[in-house]
Amino acid sequence: MASSSSLPIPLPPQTPSPPPDNPDQRSLAPEPQYDPNALSPMHGIMQNERLKEDIANMGPTSPTSPSFGSFSSHGSNANAGSDPNPFNFQPMALAKSPVMKSNIGQRRGHKYKHSSISHQIFLEPPPRAPLALPASLPIPTLKECRSSMSKDQKTRFWWSVCHMLIAGYTLWSAHGSLAMTALSHLILFDSLGALLCVIVDVLGNFEVWKRSSVRHPFGLERAEVLAGFAASVLLVFMGMDLISHNLQHWLEASPGHQPHHSHEHDRVSAGSVDLTAVLAIGSTLVSAIGLKNHARIGKSMRFAYIESLPSVLSNPSHFLTLSCSTLLLILPLLSVSLYNWLDKLLSLSMAISMCVLGSRIVKALGSILLMSFSGNGVSDVMRDIQADPAVTAIDDARFWQVHYGLCMANLKLRVTGTEETLVKLREKITSLIRNRLGGGYGSGGQKWEVTLQFTAERL
Structure with a gap:
């Protein structure tokens, strides 16, 4: 009993640790000896631990001690048929191949760009040079436009406002005169x-007006064409309104019809000077010479009948306004009966002229908005190019206008000859287009950008 009480109390069974992820570490650790006949799988481990603790606690013993026989008999039973080495070492062979790590618990699949497989399947696009054009440029606000205006631009702006006030005063002082209306x-x-010219001049202070970008390839200069197109449509509507008023007056003047309004032309006395007509002439001359309000429209649309007149009168808009104002200045010198007939006739003529002029401007500006060229001389240029001995055929020829100051020509030709001959031909065609269609150097016409593509043929 004394020997049994001196034995240590056994430890409770512990939870076994999971096997290591590395197979080499698993092979290096000695495998525990399990007894399949024991009640607990930890029976062999517990028994080995108990023997080690007994040896440590017994100290020196003699053969006569009561525990000597039991220990020797227990030890002989435990070590029977085993290695005389008290430690349970097992021989192992080291692997010569490199140690492979386990993939357990790791994320499977390639790492996209960093994977070797992805470099074979998903190839990266070649590097591209950055675009020379910016994506977009800032559009100035009203406050920025006002702060960027120079003294001359402010003066021109207030003059355009005064020009509008003169137009309102002319309408208010018409007093039933259709010609004055x-x-x-x-x-x-x-x-x-005139107001459009001032706005264009102010927007020219900013980079977005003329510089090209991805959003606006030709800048904002095409906005001027759109504004002129809207003004020309308004001119057509005003001419049609005047025609309707003239028809109404002709119907009221027919026999058997009682007019609802009395149209007495008492706005000016006979033999006096019409101050409203004088104001109209003065304001038109100031806007035409100082602001050049319709200069761009005059360049894009020409009338052969008035083209030989001076610069102010060669513009159809200025010619129509100045001629009408001059006739209204002369009308008070005539008799009252003749004044009435001439007033109606002049009003009808002006209304028809406004419709014709507005429709011509709409057609010219509409072709610019549609990226086409409506000027004259294209057929003559094509005939001269075809007549050149170095040109065998013209595959394609496109002439188009971007805005008031820029036109483009793209030609694809089949040619023969040496390299020196082709260089001279390129210079000749470029000069021909610019002189015939652009008005020549120093004439102030449209700027032409010519692109030529030659296909050399062997004879």
């Missing part, structure tokens, strides 16, 4: 052109 519409059209 038509003149007020023409002055309003001229004042809109």
